[in-house]
């Protein structure tokens with residue numbers, strides 16, 4: 178390729194690339210269309226052409242052979258079709274913007290300098306040999322992200338390649354037109370990044386492939402650690418890095434890894450919709466997405482009402498005055514701790530020898546097998562056998578016992594009575610069964626007649642095949658079997674184990690607790706924690722803090738459920754998960770690698786885990802050797818002014834580095850009362866909209882405060898599309914939202930208005946991070962309001978870092 182250097186040459190080159198793409202698309206088009214037709218056609222004719230003939234063995238073999246052959250043809254066509262279709266789609270996607278970057282690389286020992294154009298996917302010349310555009314995930318493309326011009330190197334499967342990068346260029350190409358071109362001398366992209374970050378917020382997250390930063394690239398491409406932990410300041414690109422990493426892994430391991438082998442745990446369902454367009458934009462399928470709550474519901478939802486983390490949060494934030502508040506908080510902390518995890522493991526050890534609780538298996542108000550019987554059966558097995566294995570033995574024994582009892586039951590009086598009430602369908606079923614058996618009777622009868630002819634003697638009487646009796650027997654069998662079905666299902670699902678009792682038993686008294694668990698310490702206010710927990714369990718509700726431990730205990734006893742298909746799990750907002758939950762995920766996905774991304778500065782839930790540093794308990798999960806930690810300190814979301822303000826809200830926040838994108842300082846507005854505040858906010862919302870900001874959030878501390886704010890703002894005339902967001906809102910939309918801080922986690926808005934920044938709302942240390950989280954959602958504008966004093970957190974910020982407005986409207 179001739180060296181392209183000037184604007185004109187770049188334009189010319191772009192035209193050439195577009196032409197190549199167009200002709201590539203045109204040449205594939207008929208094939209793609211035709212292949213599609215062919216494949217569906219074969220599918221349609223598949224069964225018409227193959228007549229399955231099983232009359233003789235040869236016929237059967239031939240049919241089998243034809244099917245296999247047809248199937249092979251079809252699979253090959255489908256594979257080829259998928260490949261071509263993918264190529265075709267990639268070219269279509271490249272056409273409006275074929276590349277975003279270029280590096281000129283002079284490899285050591287080589288004559289020529291290679292010009293490497295980088296885009297969202299690779300585009301290869303028709304000869305199949307030379308790359309016109311390199312996929313951003315190819316090894317050579319990492320040069321673009323990792324180095325400024327000068328000495329550079331990249332790793333390939335064949336080893337490290339070193340050389341000199343002679344040029345690094347970025348492009349903005351829209352609708353096939355070259356709009357901007359930047360040559361960078363330092364690390365990539367401040368100019369392009371400026372442009373990208375200066376834009377408005379979207380209701381959907383965007384891909385960042387054109388401007389991935391070196392520190393993010395290291396996370397995206399790390400493919401050696403079992404466990405990858407990323408601690409990153411608000412807006413440092415953790416979620417972005419996670420999503421591009423998924424795309425990278427899917428590309429790198431495209432022969433072995435599919436999107437449904439990757440699971441992302443997100444903070445709430447709304448977040449799922451927020452990130453759902455990034456991967457399709459990159460030409461990949463979306464990974465599976467779920468929330469931890471969904472998982473809990475799946476396994477415990479039938480037995481309990483499970484409180485979710487948001488309701489727990491509301492309680493923590495609003496119920497200070499309620500009786501038992503302190504104890505609940507202590508309980509939340511303890512139940513998320515490693516001490517409690519150990520306690521449950523100790524408890525399971527203890528249960529190996531004594532203390533198991535089983536429920537009676539009851540039938541028609543009678544005890545068929547008592548809990549005591551089950552218990553003695555369990556402890557009659559060799560104690561060296563693991564508890565879950567012994568439970569499986571008990572399960573097997575129970576199934577056998579049940580089969581025996583079922584048979585016994587057939588003679589019971591109630592069965593006869595029941596027979597009189599059978600409906601026609603049930604009779605028909607028995608008739609069918611009898612008919613099937615009749616074949617056997619007929620054969621037996623023929624045989625007897627033959628015997629008779631031979632020995633001239635009738636050996637048995639026809640009454641031996643008493644249909645009426647047989648019918649009755651079958652009916653009785655059917656009735657009992659039907660009624661035993663739930664018992665059988667119950668045994669399969671371990672309902673004979675008194676799980677509620679076992680969990681409840683832990684919260685009886687201190688001495689018993691120590692003895693059962695082997696834990697020397699109990700938390701403060703233990704008697705109250707115990708009483709509260711028992712009361713909740715009895716009412717059929719499982720508090721959020723109890724749900725994971727409950728499930729964990731269940732698994733210690735019943736054996737672990739695992740998913741061996743999944744290869745990668747991603748946990749976003751990882752600081753909000755307890756060690757308990759991590760242990761759980763590790764067990765659940767034994768063959769998966771884990772990527773945890775979070776920010777301890779935004780750890781707003783009581784069960785938070787510190788992710789980073791030598792004191793992070795997460796290091797122990799897979800061991801230090803298998804764990805890599807990354808720290809992201811540069812914040813990209815907010816303007817320089819907003820970051821300089823928000824970083825001072827956090828102890829240790831000085832380490833956060835603001836990106837040089839300038840904007841207005843945060844504005845603090847103090848009003849005389851709530852009505853005036855609402856009036857002022859309504860006015861400011863209108864102004865912000867007039868300035869062109871289309872996504873604006875009024876952020877409150879709690880859901881209760883959100884409702885109040887929504888009502889106050891509406892009473893003051895409101896804003897045209899004011900929306901109240903609750904945990905049940907399924908998707909994000911542009912416009913103006915009133916939203917509690919914990920639901921705004923992970924997302925961003927052009928402008929953020931903190932509804933009430935008074936000390937009444939934010940003063941406890943535990944509210945500091947919530948306040949920080951709320952303020953850091955802002956990209957371009959941040960405004961805070963109070964109808965009284967300022968929260969002490971704002972008091973700690975130097976006055977020069979914000980503007981104050983007077984109380985007048």
Ligand SMILES: Nc1ncnc2c1ncn2[C@@H]1O[C@H](COP(=O)(O)OP(=O)(O)OP(=O)(O)O)[C@@H](O)[C@H]1O
Nearest residue numbers: 385388389390411412413414415416417813814923
């Ligand atoms: N390299 C980048 N190029 C362009 N934009 C970026 C880059 N890194 C981050 N951003 C942008 O910064 C914003 C914040 O990114 P993201 O939401 O991934 O951060 P986060 O660390 O997950 O934030 P938080 O913890 O506050 O939720 C997004 O708008 C994202 O597009």
